[in-house]
Amino acid sequence: MSLTEDEQSTTDAPERKAARRRAPGEAPPAGRRPGAERRRRASRRRSTSNEHGNDWSSWPRYDDAELGFRDYWYPVMWAEQVGKKPVPVELLGERIVLVREKDEIFGLHDRCPHRGVPLSLGRRQYEGTISCPYHGWTYELDSGRMCAALTDGPDSPINNKVSVTTYPVEQRLGLVWIYVGDAQGDDVPPVERDIPNELLDNDFVMGGRWDIREGNWRFAAENGFDEGHAKYLHNTALWRLFKVMPAWNMTRIVEEDGWLIRVQDEVHWEAEFPGLGTWTNRRWWKRMPLPDAPGKGKRVNPVIKGLNIPGFVSFRLPGLLRVAYPEFIHFEWYVPVNEDQVRYVQMIVRFETGAKASIFKAKYLSAIRWLFHGQFTGQDAWMVDVMNAPPEKLYRPDLSLTAIRRHIEQVAPTVQVDRTPGSKRQPPAE
Amino acid sequence: MNLHPKALLRIVAVLAVLAVLPRLVQAVLLRLTGTVVRDVRRQDRPASLR
Numbered sequence: 134m135s136l137t138e139d140e141q142s143t144t145d146a147p148e149r150k151a152a153r154r155r156a157p158g159e160a161p162p163a164g165r166r167p168g169a170e171r172r173r174r175a176s177r178r179r180s181t182s183n184e185h186g187n188d189w190s191s192w193p194r195y196d197d198a199e200l201g202f203r204d205y206w207y208p209v210m211w212a213e214q215v216g217k218k219p220v221p222v223e224l225l226g227e228r229i230v231l232v233r234e235k236d237e238i239f240g241l242h243d244r245c246p247h248r249g250v251p252l253s254l255g256r257r258q259y260e261g262t263i264s265c266p267y268h269g270w271t272y273e274l275d276s277g278r279m280c281a282a283l284t285d286g287p288d289s290p291i292n293n294k295v296s297v298t299t300y301p302v303e304q305r306l307g308l309v310w311i312y313v314g315d316a317q318g319d320d321v322p323p324v325e326r327d328i329p330n331e332l333l334d335n336d337f338v339m340g341g342r343w344d345i346r347e348g349n350w351r352f353a354a355e356n357g358f359d360e361g362h363a364k365y366l367h368n369t370a371l372w373r374l375f376k377v378m379p380a381w382n383m384t385r386i387v388e389e390d391g392w393l394i395r396v397q398d399e400v401h402w403e404a405e406f407p408g409l410g411t412w413t414n415r416r417w418w419k420r421m422p423l424p425d426a427p428g429k430g431k432r433v434n435p436v437i438k439g440l441n442i443p444g445f446v447s448f449r450l451p452g453l454l455r456v457a458y459p460e461f462i463h464f465e466w467y468v469p470v471n472e473d474q475v476r477y478v479q480m481i482v483r484f485e486t487g488a489k490a491s492i493f494k495a496k497y498l499s500a501i502r503w504l505f506h507g508q509f510t511g512q513d514a515w516m517v518d519v520m521n522a523p524p525e526k527l528y529r530p531d532l533s534l535t536a537i538r539r540h541i542e543q544v545a546p547t548v549q550v551d552r553t554p555g556s557k558r559q560p561p562a563e
Numbered sequence: 564m565n566l567h568p569k570a571l572l573r574i575v576a577v578l579a580v581l582a583v584l585p586r587l588v589q590a591v592l593l594r595l596t597g598t599v600v601r602d603v604r605r606q607d608r609p610a611s612l613r
Contacts, residue, residue, distance in 0.1 A: 211599050306603050323609045333606040342598040486602065494600040498588065502598055 187524040192538035194548060199349055200226045201469030202546035204314035205451040206327040208466050208478050210343060212238070212304045219263060221253035223470045225313050225549045229300055232263055232274055239274040240300035240311050246279075252297070258283070272297055306332060306339070308478070313549070329455065331462070332482065335436050338490035340497030341480030342506055348517035350452055350469040353477065356513050356520075357454035357465060358446060358537055360384050360395060361530035366516060368414045372509040377421055378414040380404045386536040387443060392455070393536050396426075396444040430459030436484040437462065448537060450546060463505070469549070477514070479506050 189196040209222050209231075215238050220231045228243035230253040243251045245265040252272065258264040262280065264271040269283030279295040281287070301312040303324040310324045325333055346353065356362065360382065368378045383399035402421075403413030427445055428438045437457055447455040452467035461483045468476035481501060483493050527534065592598040 211593065211597070213593065213599075214597075305606060307599065307601050323611065325606070325608050328606075332603075333608055336603070336605050338600070338602050340598070340600040342596060344597055490602055497600050498592065498598075502592075502596075506598075 187526065189523050189538070192542050194545060195351070195538045195541045198351065198541070198546075198548045199469075199472045200549040200551060201350055202451045203549050204316065204322070204547050206303070206310045206312045206322075206324045207451070207468045207476075208306075208308040208310050208343075209468065209476060210309050212307055212309050215309060217257055219253040219255060219257075221251060222311070223474075224311055224476075225469050226471050226551055227313060229311060230263070231302065231309065231311075232257070234261055234274055238302045238304060238309055240302040241272065241274065241277055242298040242300075244297070245270055246295050246297065270295070275299070306480075314547070327451070329449075329453070329464070331436060331440060331484075332464075335484050336486050337482045337484045338486070338493050339480050339482045340494065340501060340506075341478070342502065343476060343478040345470060346475050346477045346514045346517065347473065348475055348514075348520065349472060350467045350475040352517045352520045352522075353467040353475045353513070354448070354452045354454070355534045355537060356517050357467065358393070358395070358448045358533045359530075360533040361528070362513075362516070364414070366512050367509060370504070370509040370512060372504040375419055377402065377416070377419045380412050380414065382530070384444075384530065384533065386532060388540070389443075392447040392449045393540055394442060394444045395446045395533055427457035427459055433459040434461070434484050450541070450544060465510070475517070477510070479510060481505070 203225070207224060209224060210220070214220065215231045215233045217233055221243055222229045222231055222240075228251065229240050230243040230251070232239050232241070241252060241263070243253050245252055245255075245267065247265065247270050248267060250265055250267045252263055252265055254266045256264050256266060258269070258271060261274055262271050263274060264283065268285075269281075270279050271281040271283055272279050277297040277299040278293060279291070279297075280293060282289040282291055285291065301321045303310045303312075305324055305328060310327075312321055312324070314321070316322065364378050364380065364382075367373055379400045380403050381401050382397050385396050385398060387394050387396055402415060403411055405411055427433070427442055428440070437459060440457065442457050445457055447457070449455075452469070454465045454467070456463040456465075461481055464480045464482065466476075466478040468478060470476050481497065483490070485493060589600065
């Protein structure tokens with residue numbers, strides 16, 4: 134089955150409406166605002182506050198990274214969604230066309246150098262190639278070389294003198310992964326570098342979905358790792374209907390193997406606010422939930438126990454959240470689309486096979502998909518869409534946010550710059 | 564057991580629907596909402612990451 138990104142983003146579930154996504158037909162193809170408007174929106178979010186401490190000037194690399202970081206592999210869609218028909222993808226502000234040739238998927242810059250027409254609108258005229266829909270300039274999928282200008286004859290002087298940038302593409306875990314960076318050939322890091330070890334080293338069953346959401350990827354990533362929000366925003370979620378949420382926690386962040394991990398030192402189930410009353414999420418029908426670490430439950434999956442994670446929620450570059458429970462793990466990737474949109478790839482994993490795996494699939498399709506990967510994360514999408522910072526005033530639990538920002542300054546990944554035609558930078562050299 | 568041909572046909576039809584239904588539901592969900600469920604086997608890692 135093949136699906137264009139525009140079809141994907143306009144036919145999704147009702148919770149998308151809650152996040153105030155655009156109406157079908159409101160945006161041009163490939164789900165993108167015109168460049169000028171995007172840049173205007175993005176520029177409002179730059180650190181312009183004069184009041185030090187309210188802006189992001191303490192984290193200049195992070196402040197600049199509205200389009201994300203280069204030299205990483207990013208998951209973009211399920212492998213079966215790329216068919217013979219070209220599929221356009223926007224990733225870190227770069228337009229890419231994905232094309233399947235038998236079992237292999239190729240990625241090319243989605244712009245014919247002739248007149249700037251998207252190759253994703255083109256035809257598969259000959260095996261192993263894609264042809265621009267305008268004048269039939271035909272490109273080899275593996276090299277990006279323009280091997281024939283069909284409307285200028287076999288001896289056209291321009292044949293073999295033009296090429297488009299190609300992108301390394303891999304298929305792992307049923308997902309299509311694209312590498313955006315400057316490394317080429319053997320210097321491109323293996324895709325496994327950017328996939329958590331537990332997803333490589335074990336058999337598992339998974340249920341997941343992806344969609345394009347409004348808001349910059351940094352807001353989505355910070356929201357995922359945000360210590361305080363779940364206790365208030367999500368305490369109305371149906372997913373938590375029968376589980377108590379803490380009133381407040383004392384938390385610290387530890388770093389292990391590239392992961393930032395939120396460790397709970399204190400968990401408070403209720404609090405008395407003088408003059409206001411008691412704040413608690415306890416109800417008679419809710420059961421007291423989890424222990425203070427995923428490996429400490431009554432029934433813990435051996436793989437999860439073996440991970441020995443000191444806290445439930447972890448974050449790592451370039452934008453991956455891991456929420457580990459005793460019996461399953463939820464992963465979510467925040468993949469930058471452009472300054473104003475994020476590709477949200479979410480996946481629940483159980484390290485089970487056989488009958489238990491089949492039961493999980495049924496549970497996922499009938500409930501988890503709609504409650505957790507629907508309404509619950511739809512609440513996050515709502516906040517990410519309406520958030521408008523900096524300026525900002527942070528409070529004690531926001532140490533989770535500043536930990537991400539500080540980590541990025543320390544690791545110093547390469548910041549992606551705007552490469553769209555007409556911007557300060559030119560598109561990738563063809 | 565003496566089974567009427569029509570009854571046999573009904574049984575076969577029900578079994579066929581039951582066999583196809585899960586795949587049909589998954590195909591529709593993938594198409595409309597980008598949702599999948601699947602088994603994933605242990606992956607090989609390149610030598611440089613072992």
